[in-house]
Amino acid sequence: MIPQIPVTTLEAASDLLAEAIDSAGPEKEALFLAKLALALAAHLDDNAVLGTAVAAALADL
Amino acid sequence: MVHCPDTSPRPSTFYDYRVHPFRAPDELRGGAERHSVAIVGAGPTGLLTAIGLAQHGVHSVVLAQDVQVSHGSRAAVLVRRSMEILQRRGVVDPFAGKGLPWSGGRSFYRGQEVYRMTMPHEEGQRHPPATNVQQQYIEEFLSDVAEREPLIDLRWGSRVTSFEQDGEEARLGVDTPEGAYMLRASYAVAADGGRSDLRRMLGLRMEGRAYSGRFVIADIRIDLPLPTERLCYFDPDWNPGNNVLVHRMPDSLWRIDFRLPDDETPEQALEPELLRQRIELTLRMVGHPLPWTLDWATVYSASALTLPRYVHGRLAFVGDAAHLLPIFGVRGANTGIQDSDNLAWKLAYVLRGLGGPGLLESYSDERVEAVREICEEAGKSTRFMTPPSRGYRLMRDAALSFTLSEAFTKDLLHWRTARPHDYRTSLLNSDPAADAAFTSGPRFGAPVPDIRLADGSHLLDHLGPDFHLICFGDGDTQGMGDLLKAARRSRIPLRVLLLRREGTPPATGYDAQVEDTGSNVADRFGALPGTAYLVRPDGHVCARWLRPEPAALKQALAVACAAQE
Numbered sequence: 114m115i116p117q118i119p120v121t122t123l124e125a126a127s128d129l130l131a132e133a134i135d136s137a138g139p140e141k142e143a144l145f146l147a148k149l150a151l152a153l154a155a156h157l158d159d160n161a162v163l164g165t166a167v168a169a170a171l172a173d174l
Numbered sequence: 175m176v177h178c179p180d181t182s183p184r185p186s187t188f189y190d191y192r193v194h195p196f197r198a199p200d201e202l203r204g205g206a207e208r209h210s211v212a213i214v215g216a217g218p219t220g221l222l223t224a225i226g227l228a229q230h231g232v233h234s235v236v237l238a239q240d241v242q243v244s245h246g247s248r249a250a251v252l253v254r255r256s257m258e259i260l261q262r263r264g265v266v267d268p269f270a271g272k273g274l275p276w277s278g279g280r281s282f283y284r285g286q287e288v289y290r291m292t293m294p295h296e297e298g299q300r301h302p303p304a305t306n307v308q309q310q311y312i313e314e315f316l317s318d319v320a321e322r323e324p325l326i327d328l329r330w331g332s333r334v335t336s337f338e339q340d341g342e343e344a345r346l347g348v349d350t351p352e353g354a355y356m357l358r359a360s361y362a363v364a365a366d367g368g369r370s371d372l373r374r375m376l377g378l379r380m381e382g383r384a385y386s387g388r389f390v391i392a393d394i395r396i397d398l399p400l401p402t403e404r405l406c407y408f409d410p411d412w413n414p415g416n417n418v419l420v421h422r423m424p425d426s427l428w429r430i431d432f433r434l435p436d437d438e439t440p441e442q443a444l445e446p447e448l449l450r451q452r453i454e455l456t457l458r459m460v461g462h463p464l465p466w467t468l469d470w471a472t473v474y475s476a477s478a479l480t481l482p483r484y485v486h487g488r489l490a491f492v493g494d495a496a497h498l499l500p501i502f503g504v505r506g507a508n509t510g511i512q513d514s515d516n517l518a519w520k521l522a523y524v525l526r527g528l529g530g531p532g533l534l535e536s537y538s539d540e541r542v543e544a545v546r547e548i549c550e551e552a553g554k555s556t557r558f559m560t561p562p563s564r565g566y567r568l569m570r571d572a573a574l575s576f577t578l579s580e581a582f583t584k585d586l587l588h589w590r591t592a593r594p595h596d597y598r599t600s601l602l603n604s605d606p607a608a609d610a611a612f613t614s615g616p617r618f619g620a621p622v623p624d625i626r627l628a629d630g631s632h633l634l635d636h637l638g639p640d641f642h643l644i645c646f647g648d649g650d651t652q653g654m655g656d657l658l659k660a661a662r663r664s665r666i667p668l669r670v671l672l673l674r675r676e677g678t679p680p681a682t683g684y685d686a687q688v689e690d691t692g693s694n695v696a697d698r699f700g701a702l703p704g705t706a707y708l709v710r711p712d713g714h715v716c717a718r719w720l721r722p723e724p725a726a727l728k729q730a731l732a733v734a735c736a737a738q739e
Contacts, residue, residue, distance in 0.1 A: 147572035155582050 115169050177333040177349035179241045187395040187469045188425040189310045191242045194317075196331035199235075201348075201355035209235050209327075210525050212346055212359035214334050214372055218249060218309070219493030219510035220365030221316035221328075225263050226518025228325035229639040230711075232525055235357065236320060237332040237348060239366075243317065246470040247393045247429050248309035249507030250421065255594040256511045257301035258624055262634060262713065266301075268315040272424055275302035279404025281587050288577035289587040298626035304504070304591070306402060306423050308393075312507070337362070337375050337489070344488040361521055362489045365510075370495035376486060380479035380498065382549050387416075387560035388434045388475045389501075390443050392453060396466035397426050404589070405460065408574050412455035415567070417559060420460060427469060430456055431501065433560055440473035476500035476556050478549040484538040490517055497545045502555040503591050505548055512595065513541050519639070519711035523735055528666050532736030536602050544595035551590045558586060596620045597714055604708075604717040604730035611720050614700035615707075618715050622707070625698055628691030636686055640667040640711055641731065646696045647703035648674055649681025653721065657706065658683045660724035666731050675703060710734060 130149075137145035154163050183191035200207065211227055213220045216238030224234045252260075252269065260266040281289040293303035320326040335354070336347030344362040348355055364372035373380075405420040416433035423429055430453065434443050442448065449471060457463045480497040484490055493510030517537045523529030561567035573583040597603070597619035609618045616622055622644075624634045643661055645654060649672075661670045672687035673695050674680070681687060690696055699707065706722040707715055708730050717730035732738070 143568055144571055144575065147568045148575055151569065151572045151576065151583065152580075 115166065175335065175349045175354050176351060177239075177331065178351060179239065179331045179333075181241055184242060184245050186245075186310075187467050188427055189308070191310075192314075194238075194241045194330040196241060196351045197329070198350070198352050199327070199329060199355070201357060202350070202352055206356075206358065208343055209233065209357070209359040211235070211361050211363060211521060212237065212344065212357050213363040213365055214346065215239075215365035215367055215493075215495065216313065216317060216320075216328065216330075217244065217365060217367055217493065217510075218312045218316060218507050219514050220363065221313065221320050222259070222263065222511055223363055223365060223492060223514040223518050224320055224326045224328075225265060225316065225323065226514055227522055228323050229263065230519060230522030230526070231325070232522045233325045233327070234363075235327045235329060235359065237334060237346075237357075238317075238328065238330045239333045241330045243310050243313035246309065246391070246472060247423055247427065249312055250306060250308060250423065250429060251504040251508075252305045252307060252312075252511075253504060253508045253591060253593070254299070254301045254303050255621070256508045257305060258621075258634060258713070259511050259515045261300070261624075262515075262637070262639075263319075265315065265319050268318075269305060269307060269312070270301070272311050272315075273305035273307035274402040274422060274424055275305050276402040276404070276422075277303045279406065279589070281406040281408065283408045283574050283577055286578060288574070289584050291588060293591060300624055300626070300632050306421060308423055308425075308427065309507070311424070334366070334371060337372055339488045360488065360525060363517070363521075364489055364491045364495045365493050365514075366495050368494040368498055370491070372489065373481070373491065373495055376489070378481055378486070378491075381482055382477070382479040383553065384479065385476040385500070385556055385560050385562050387436070387562075388438070388440060388443070388473055389431055389560075390434060390449070390452075390471060390473055392430045392449065392471040393423070393469040394428050394430065394453060394466045395426055395469055396428055396457070396464055398422070398428060398457075398460070398462050398464065400460070400462070406587075406589070407459060409571075410455075410459050412452070412459065415571075418456055418459070420456070428466075432456070434473070443473055444471055474501075476502070476560055478552050478556065480542060480545045480549060482542065484513075484541055485534050490521065490534065490537060492517055496541070497549075499545075499548060500552045500556040500559075502559045503552055503589055505552055509545060509548060512544070515712045516541055523666075523711075528735055528737070530736040530738060532601070536600060536736060540595075540597045540600050540602075543599065544597070547595065555590050594621045600716070602710070602716050602734045602736065604733045605719065605726060608717065608719045608726070612700045612718060615698065615718070616715050618717055620715055622709055622713050622715060623698065625695050627688055627695070629688065631688070633695065634713065636671050636688060637709065637713060638669060640669060641734070642709045643668060643670045643727065644699075644707040644709060645670060645672050645684070646675070646690070646699065646701035646705045647672070648678035649683075650678075651703045653704055655683070656724045657722055657727060660727050664728065664731060666735055666737070668731065673701075708734070 211234040278292040407418040419431040421429045477498040492513040499505040576583040603618040669685040672684040673690040708717040716734040
């Protein structure tokens, strides 16, 4: 399960990501998201948690 | 059937191909002698296996399909371990003389240097981490040795067309310019390369992974004012999403490797005008658009494949016939050279009645395990160099993109190079408890390091082709007398080398001794006075004891030869 965080924090994060995706543009959004995921994986330094997030994100696409 | 090899010298801008005469062997005059070993293939691995066998007094016949050495730079890079093996075969000098030594490389992305790597090199190491030399020279130097060696019968222009074996011998059908004959041998070695006919004749399947990307290799003659190093360009403007490798070779030859766009065929890629344009673009990218001529070009795709077993009855597979490895990390010939080093003494010991049948099986066990590890490592580099899917490509591009602004992904650009394998799990090793009692030094299975000694020689200079017991201490060290007695009684040839403690007088009873000035070697081996290392003919440790017992030595030697005593 992905942890529940305060909705205001999640909302702000979601807005930040939305604007970054728009700023990357449709051509580069995949590359941007790949870079972001790699950077977050480095910050996280825990591939078990990363694996949980990957599995959760792959569901119901 | 008559086999007609091309007798016109191959075209080359730098290399004078020598055409070797076909000489009719005894078999074409009715002879039917059974040879000890027949080696199919006269590439680096086949020739080195023959030279290794000759060092052990074993005669071999080497069958070369062509009458001249191969076309193109191909293997191109020898790593230090390969040079050490060539050194121990007594054939390294022309390689060191001709080859270009190097130790590092740089990677570029969008015109910026984003990664620099230097391969480890310690003061006193005899050979550089890597030596660039074209395969033409590798084959020339080794075939010159083979031609001079009375224990090697190198037969040019001989193509193998059939193989059969029984409990007694292997029989190979051979086509030659003067007709066909049957070659009989106690054992055969398949060193017939990536497209091995013997592998096909036996119906053997390789396991592993073939990668989809295709690459061009082009050898060009040009005077570039650049040092010998590995240059790698990711995603250059002229080849978006792909990469280019540039290596300097002797004789002003430069080798360029680049990946093709996915939808392009090998024929399209080798079309002269397109190839010319791409080479021009590469030279501009390197910063030196100077005049050049093309020497040779080919297309290949990367694979990481291996046979699951290398020994099939009386036939042993070596080199590319046994495994196909991607070029990234220079593993092809370097892995084959380690195969030959592992196989030659085992085959010789079996033929000389010193080793049990398990010894040949251990060649397969040890090398298959080594190659599976190499495939795993090579796979990582290959996935970065030639991403096999959109996902891998996206993540590779993400890592590259970060290299321009952040440091954390740079190590993903590390090109893992071939390295000597540790036969940790080998059945030829003995006494794990004694091994574990050491706090440093080469563990069992590991190769002995070629340490420089105070007199300017190197440790491997003191190791001949047989088993060695390397002892530390002096003539009075307690317990050494009994060990020497056991060594002298050994049925398996064993030389005892004393690394004599500095300042102690020469000792008696050893086959050789060198003063260990400053305890340099003892320290590197984690050795105390009385410590002994048992070293196999291929220079790998198979047992070590801080306090050896004669019975343990005897047992370890038997285990290392898969012999029942």
